[in-house]
Amino acid sequence: MTPTDATATAGSAPPAPRITAAGRRTRDRIVRTAAELMFRKGVAGTSIPDVQQAAKVSASQIYHYFGDKSDLVRAVIRHQIERTLEGQRPLLDRLDSFEALRAWCDEAVEVQKRRNCEGGCEIGSLASELVETCELMRGELVAAFDRWEAPIREGLRRMRETGVLVADADVDHLATAMLAAVQGGLLLTQVRRSPEPLRAATDAAIGYVETFAA
Amino acid sequence: MTPTDATATAGSAPPAPRITAAGRRTRDRIVRTAAELMFRKGVAGTSIPDVQQAAKVSASQIYHYFGDKSDLVRAVIRHQIERTLEGQRPLLDRLDSFEALRAWCDEAVEVQKRRNCEGGCEIGSLASELVETCELMRGELVAAFDRWEAPIREGLRRMRETGVLVADADVDHLATAMLAAVQGGLLLTQVRRSPEPLRAATDAAIGYVETFAA
Structure with a gap:
């Protein structure tokens, strides 16, 4: 739950739960987008601005959920193993x-x-x-x-x-x-x-x- | 054989063969150095200036032997498979x-x-x-x-x-x-x-x- 997400969903429903769900969706979108980019271009070839642009989020949203790129990359690893096991x-x-x-x-x-x-x-x-x-x-x-x-x-x-x-x-x-x-x-x-x-x-x-x- | 290598070995011996041998040594040093850096930091994490500095050569020397980074990376692959097989x-x-x-x-x-x-x-x-x-x-x-x-x-x-x-x-x-x-x-x-x-x-x-x- 972030000011940014609150802004994104402001006025559409009862604040707290909706904002939490929206926050989760935003976080998931960032991870999925980062995972796709890193799979295609490598981790070194994927910058935070790349993720920002592709996921259509602000830098502050990314840094709210992930303290730094390393945090995001670790979330990508967890996402990819989850997807790999799911696929099998x-x-x-x-x-x-x-x-x-x-x-x-x-x-x-x-x-x-x-x-x-x-x-x-x-x-x-x-x-x-x-x-x-x-x-x-x-x-x-x-x-x-x-x-x-x-x-x-x-x-x-x-x-x-x-x-x-x-x-x-x-x-x-x-x-x-x-x-x-x-x-x-x-x-x-x-x-x-x-x-x-x-x-x-x-x-x-x-x-x-x-x-x-x- | 390059002007740069010619300069590096100028005046030390009969020009042609010595210059060729020096050129080969320079090229080998560039490849070995690039291979070491790329092994430690990845290919994406290794720039031509990194190689230049570590191998103590000029940019023009690198670009004489290797048209671009891709050329150098392919030489690194050949060098590493050679070393791997040699080691076994x-x-x-x-x-x-x-x-x-x-x-x-x-x-x-x-x-x-x-x-x-x-x-x-x-x-x-x-x-x-x-x-x-x-x-x-x-x-x-x-x-x-x-x-x-x-x-x-x-x-x-x-x-x-x-x-x-x-x-x-x-x-x-x-x-x-x-x-x-x-x-x-x-x-x-x-x-x-x-x-x-x-x-x-x-x-x-x-x-x-x-x-x-x-």
């Missing part, structure tokens, strides 16, 4: 069989085909650009990858519990290998403009998990 | 057994431990930042990854020829999966500051290759 649901939340693992990877490959293998991974690109900038940023990236890895590990754990995988299968290790394959596969698929690297990488990761089949 | 030799050139694959991956993990898992992959970072900038740049990155993948594929091919792998093992597919695992593993290792993701990713890739053992 419901498959991501039910990785409890080899068929489910394959369906999830097939869908990831299809998404790349639909995009002509352009753009790469929203989170991977942010990670590569930002990981060495500061510990706060790296912490945000660690949290993002942890959120992505959790449902993969959870699915593998259920496979172990239901006897699909052997009892001593290390699901932490397998989930990390799976996420790494997706990340490396997405980068090579982006560079080569071919779905084959992502296909090869995920085939390999699933093939490795299969060596732990009970 | 002789292991990389003899990946013709499971022991050799494991030794190569072990060494990659050890390198990350010695670096405290900081910095990530020189080529992967450049790829992530530059792949969408233009087709010329993407072509340079494709060439870099192709150069890296070639000795992996060659090793796997020898494993197939010597009967270590089954006759119908698809060495192109396996080599791509291996390179993707290294890339994804390096990124997660960098973000988490832990060698475990690279270890997990390469264990998985080798474990997958093992499913094609004769």
Whole structure:
């Protein structure tokens, strides 16, 4: 809730709740716009004035919600991991069989085909650009990858519990290998403009998990 | 050979060859310096004046060897893939057994431990930042990854020829999966500051290759 937002919605309804909702919408629009710009032009290539112009907000609105660019970038990371996980649901939340693992990877490959293998991974690109900038940023990236890895590990754990995988299968290790394959596969698929690297990488990761089949 | 280099070495020896060698040294120093800066601060965060100052050269020297920043960045990609491959030799050139694959991956993990898992992959970072900038740049990155993948594929091919792998093992597919695992593993290792993701990713890739053992 800011003077700016109050101004923007002034006179249209009971002040407090409407202003809060409007404030939230403004904040969301800033984050979505920043995320789009940073995905296309990189974080370094996206200035606060760029975001301001594209989101049609004032500088004071941006600085009200985000103390500085670093704050905004961290909100962008959270937004992008949220969108990435959302896009992979419901498959991501039910990785409890080899068929489910394959369906999830097939869908990831299809998404790349639909995009002509352009753009790469929203989170991977942010990670590569930002990981060495500061510990706060790296912490945000660690949290993002942890959120992505959790449902993969959870699915593998259920496979172990239901006897699909052997009892001593290390699901932490397998989930990390799976996420790494997706990340490396997405980068090579982006560079080569071919779905084959992502296909090869995920085939390999699933093939490795299969060596732990009970 | 440039007027600037001629000036730099004037009067010290028979002109032509000395000037050429000096020119090459100057060019190499510019590329090495740019590569170091771009590795630490990103390509977007490294200006021509930054390179000029750090390499102790004039702007005209940089623009003599490199028409523009894009030319210099492409030379940096070539320099970094060269260094990356050099750093992995002789292991990389003899990946013709499971022991050799494991030794190569072990060494990659050890390198990350010695670096405290900081910095990530020189080529992967450049790829992530530059792949969408233009087709010329993407072509340079494709060439870099192709150069890296070639000795992996060659090793796997020898494993197939010597009967270590089954006759119908698809060495192109396996080599791509291996390179993707290294890339994804390096990124997660960098973000988490832990060698475990690279270890997990390469264990998985080798474990997958093992499913094609004769």
